[in-house]
Amino acid sequence: MQEDVLMMRIAEGDEDSFTELYGLWCKRVMAYAFRSLRDLHEAQDVVQETFIQVYRAAPSYRAEGKFGAFVFRIAGNIVRGRFRHGKQVDSLTEIIEDEALPHPESLSYSPEESVLYSIDIERMLSLLPPRQKEALILIAGGVTYGEGAEMLQISVDAFAQLVLRGRRALKMKMARMGEK
Numbered sequence: 001m002q003e004d005v006l007m008m009r010i011a012e013g014d015e016d017s018f019t020e021l022y023g024l025w026c027k028r029v030m031a032y033a034f035r036s037l038r039d040l041h042e043a044q045d046v047v048q049e050t051f052i053q054v055y056r057a058a059p060s061y062r063a064e065g066k067f068g069a070f071v072f073r074i075a076g077n078i079v080r081g082r083f084r085h086g087k088q089v090d091s092l093t094e095i096i097e098d099e100a101l102p103h104p105e106s107l108s109y110s111p112e113e114s115v116l117y118s119i120d121i122e123r124m125l126s127l128l129p130p131r132q133k134e135a136l137i138l139i140a141g142g143v144t145y146g147e148g149a150e151m152l153q154i155s156v157d158a159f160a161q162l163v164l165r166g167r168r169a170l171k172m173k174m175a176r177m178g179e180k
Contacts, residue, residue: 001063001065001067002024003021003024003067004063004064004065004067005063006018006020006021006024007021007054007058007061007067008058008061010055011058011059011061018051018055021054022051025067025071026047026051029046029047029050029051029071029072029075030043030044030047032072032075032076032079032138033046033047033050033075033078033079035137036079036137037079042082046075046079047075049078050071050074050075050078053074053078054070054071054074057070057074066150068144068146069146069147069149069150069151070150072138072143072147072148072150072151073151076134076138076151080134124169124173125170127173128166128169128170131152131162132163132165132166132169133166134152134162135148135152135159135162135163135166136163136166136167138151138152139163145159145163148163
């Protein structure tokens with residue numbers, strides 16, 4: 001894998017390789033961090049901290065073709081640390097991109113109702129078990145199932161089940177909300 005070669009070069013002190021690696025991955029890490037934290041400055045800090053740790057870890061990095069899981073594990077740890085220190089998720093409606101879930105646009109909501117819809121989704125998401133919530137946040141951040149599984153240190157099948165159960169739970173909660 002290209003990233004493994006770049007990491008070996010970074011370990012040898014090649015700063016151009018670090019710049020190239022950063023260019024390949026910074027947007028994906030930024031998307032994940034922003035969707036998780038919903039704060040541009042916090043997300044930028046996560047990206048910076050992530051790549052500082054990547055740079056420092058280069059000498060001990062094991063080239064196994066799993067750089068994506070490696071970088072997202074670092075970013076995920078940093079994001080979770082920010083949650084523990086009081087950062088909250090402001091809006092996670094992107095998580096429900098499953099076609100089976102209703103979207104505000106498809107339900108012809110007014111702008112005010114769309115805001116309430118988003119608040120309800122956030123509230124419902126906060127009621128999910130932490131691992132399901134985390135899996136949905138990772139998926140919303142553009143992480144693949146394989147990368148998410150590596151990050152959470154579980155099998156791909158187990159990760160897929162977390163996502164599926166989380167989406168089903170949100171769908172049920174949305175259906176109940178529509179009945180009120």
